[in-house]
Amino acid sequence: MATRRLTRSEQLQQTIMYPVDWLEERSGLIGGVRYFLFRKVPGDINWFQTLGSATLTAFIVQALTGSILAMYYKPDPTVDPTTKLPVAYQSMQHITNDIFAGWLVRGMHRWGASVFIILMFMHMGRVFLFGAYKYPRELNWIVGVLLLAMGLGEGFTGYLLPWDQTSYWATVVGVNINGTAPFLGPFLAQFLQGGTYINADTLSRFYAIHMLMIPGAIAALIGLHLYLVVRLGVTSPPWSKEAAGTGPLNGASPNGNARRAGLSRFGRR
Amino acid sequence: MASDRIVERRRVFQQYKEDVKERGKPFYPYAMFHDTVMSLVVVAVIVGLAIVWKYTTPGNHIGTQAGWLGKLYDDPADPGTINFVPRPDWYFYFLFYLLRIFKWPNSVILGTIGLPTVLLVLLLAVPFIDIRSERRLLRRPVALVASALVIVSMGVLTYKGATAKESLGSELIAKVPSWAKTEHFTGNKEAVAGAHLFAVSGCLNCHTYNGTGGGFPGAPNLSAEGAKNKGITFQMNHLKCPACVNPGSPMPSFAGLGEDNLRKLANFLEASKGGK
Numbered sequence: 001m002a003t004r005r006l007t008r009s010e011q012l013q014q015t016i017m018y019p020v021d022w023l024e025e026r027s028g029l030i031g032g033v034r035y036f037l038f039r040k041v042p043g044d045i046n047w048f049q050t051l052g053s054a055t056l057t058a059f060i061v062q063a064l065t066g067s068i069l070a071m072y073y074k075p076d077p078t079v080d081p082t083t084k085l086p087v088a089y090q091s092m093q094h095i096t097n098d099i100f101a102g103w104l105v106r107g108m109h110r111w112g113a114s115v116f117i118i119l120m121f122m123h124m125g126r127v128f129l130f131g132a133y134k135y136p137r138e139l140n141w142i143v144g145v146l147l148l149a150m151g152l153g154e155g156f157t158g159y160l161l162p163w164d165q166t167s168y169w170a171t172v173v174g175v176n177i178n179g180t181a182p183f184l185g186p187f188l189a190q191f192l193q194g195g196t197y198i199n200a201d202t203l204s205r206f207y208a209i210h211m212l213m214i215p216g217a218i219a220a221l222i223g224l225h226l227y228l229v230v231r232l233g234v235t236s237p238p239w240s241k242e243a244a245g246t247g248p249l250n251g252a253s254p255n256g257n258a259r260r261a262g263l264s265r266f267g268r269r
Numbered sequence: 270m271a272s273d274r275i276v277e278r279r280r281v282f283q284q285y286k287e288d289v290k291e292r293g294k295p296f297y298p299y300a301m302f303h304d305t306v307m308s309l310v311v312v313a314v315i316v317g318l319a320i321v322w323k324y325t326t327p328g329n330h331i332g333t334q335a336g337w338l339g340k341l342y343d344d345p346a347d348p349g350t351i352n353f354v355p356r357p358d359w360y361f362y363f364l365f366y367l368l369r370i371f372k373w374p375n376s377v378i379l380g381t382i383g384l385p386t387v388l389l390v391l392l393l394a395v396p397f398i399d400i401r402s403e404r405r406l407l408r409r410p411v412a413l414v415a416s417a418l419v420i421v422s423m424g425v426l427t428y429k430g431a432t433a434k435e436s437l438g439s440e441l442i443a444k445v446p447s448w449a450k451t452e453h454f455t456g457n458k459e460a461v462a463g464a465h466l467f468a469v470s471g472c473l474n475c476h477t478y479n480g481t482g483g484g485f486p487g488a489p490n491l492s493a494e495g496a497k498n499k500g501i502t503f504q505m506n507h508l509k510c511p512a513c514v515n516p517g518s519p520m521p522s523f524a525g526l527g528e529d530n531l532r533k534l535a536n537f538l539e540a541s542k543g544g545k
Contacts, residue, residue, distance in 0.1 A: 037297035038296065041295075041300050043292055043293055049300075050303045050307035051307075054304075054310075056308075057307075057311050058315070061315055086345050089346065096342065103319070103330075104319050110319070114318075114358075115311060115315050115318070117360045118360075129416065131404030131409065133396045134399070134402060134404065135282065135400075135402065145389070145393050152360070152361075155358055155360060155361070156357075156361070159357070163345065164342045164343035164345055164346055165347065166340075166343045170355050170358070172355060173519070198348070233285065234300075235285075239406075244284075244292070245284050245288055246284075
């Protein structure tokens with residue numbers, strides 16, 4: 001193969017693109033990202049359809065602030081002999097009052113939880129009202145419901161961690177309610193508490209569930225949720241005159257342009 | 270018929286894909302711009318809430334006094350306190366209030382587990398119940414009414430849960446003499462002392478006694494508990510570990526009160542024969 005001397009700018013371009021090409025050749029990731037970014041979405045999508053990504057943002061805020069809190073928080077209910085305070089409570093107080101911007105990180109985590117849950121409900125309401133759970137997106141609705149349940153589980157397990165009166169007694173009742181469930185209830189309650197009553201192991205157990213088990217499952221399910229969104233596409237608002245997929249009844253016409261003329265007017269049964 | 274529907278919905282989806290391909294716009298930058306703006310709003314709201322939480326706390330913005338958004342933290346957890354009113358975070362208020370609607374012992378399981386499970390299963394089943402392809406809301410009257418009902422009832426339950434007032438111990442001591450009179454245990458010193466303990470130990474946060482008290486989470490009415498003649502020992506064991514004596518009971522242990530106090534409480538319960 002005849003080689004030609006590359007110009008300066010071609011050389012530069014090759015140098016810059018080398019790592020990108022390297023990565024693409026070995027993983028296909030660049031193509032994947034490009035597909036994700038430049039995939040087509042209906043032209044008539046509206047602001048209500050940003051609620052899903054807003055929920056994802058809230059989850060990312062929770063993951064980041066939670067990781068920072070985990071650097072300082074100690075899930076230990078034993079009482080410190082010098083201060084007469086439970087170690088967990090003391091570390092929460094330390095985060096709130098002493099550590100630089102600790103109050104901000106804890107406040108963002110505390111209120112981010114509420115925002116996350118509100119957004120999940122709003123996103124779900126939007127999907128319901130748009131009828132966006134219908135064929136072929138049923139599976140993604142199910143994944144979403146599981147995410148909602150796990151989000152509430154995060155709320156329940158995280159509420160105990162400050163180890164103050166509010167969190168302790170809310171958890172006592174919450175665990176006892178779990179215990180009333182038929183068959184599995186007592187086992188569930190015992191699993192949550194790490195025993196037959198709330199004891200020293202309960203807190204570390206809630207902590208492990210709150211920061212490892214459920215977040216891991218949520219992250220995995222979000223991945224599946226997004227995969228399905230990208231694979232199946234975003235729906236048009238149902239009221240849109242231009243709504244994608246609302247072709248005419250005689251939609252057998254192979255000519256896209258002819259079909260477009262009748263869009264949505266006669267497309268419904 | 271059913272297979273017609275399958276063919277039809279496949280055709281509609283195929284057309285959706287073609288329509289999006291022909292007339293759609295790329296996710297980046299159009300949709301991504303909206304998503305980014307919305308996400309920034311979300312982060313700003315979260316930071317704003319954290320700032321309001323901290324800087325409306327009275328004093329030098331630390332400690333256990335409540336600001337606009339409530340306390341930064343409460344007193345440390347103390348399993349020995351028994352008159353603390355349990356309260357979940359606000360997004361569980363609807364569930365919390367649901368529990369008050371059901372009464373012990375037969376239907377409480379409906380409130381705690383039955384109804385939430387049914388709701389969860391219904392929610393999971395939505396795409397399989399509503400299998401028509403119609404998406405416009407006005408042509409989905411059942412979905413429209415169902416969603417309106419859900420939103421209204423969740424709103425009402427959350428509001429009721431947020432404003433529900435539980436009984437507080439100190440106000441209830443005043444009722445002890447009238448209890449003793451109605452239940453005929455005025456002369457029984459142990460029982461009167463037990464009634465005082467009963468009033469201040471948070472029992473009425475859940476239980477009802479002579480028309481006073483909570484009903485959270487559907488705990489039994491104890492006005493005629495003594496009429497069952499279960500005995501002092503049973504009552505004491507039950508107070509120490511309710512679930513050991515009565516499997517599945519959600520009641521917390523009151524062992525922290527100590528033997529003497531438990532005996533008084535047990536005497537009080539056994540003396541409560543429902544006024545007969």
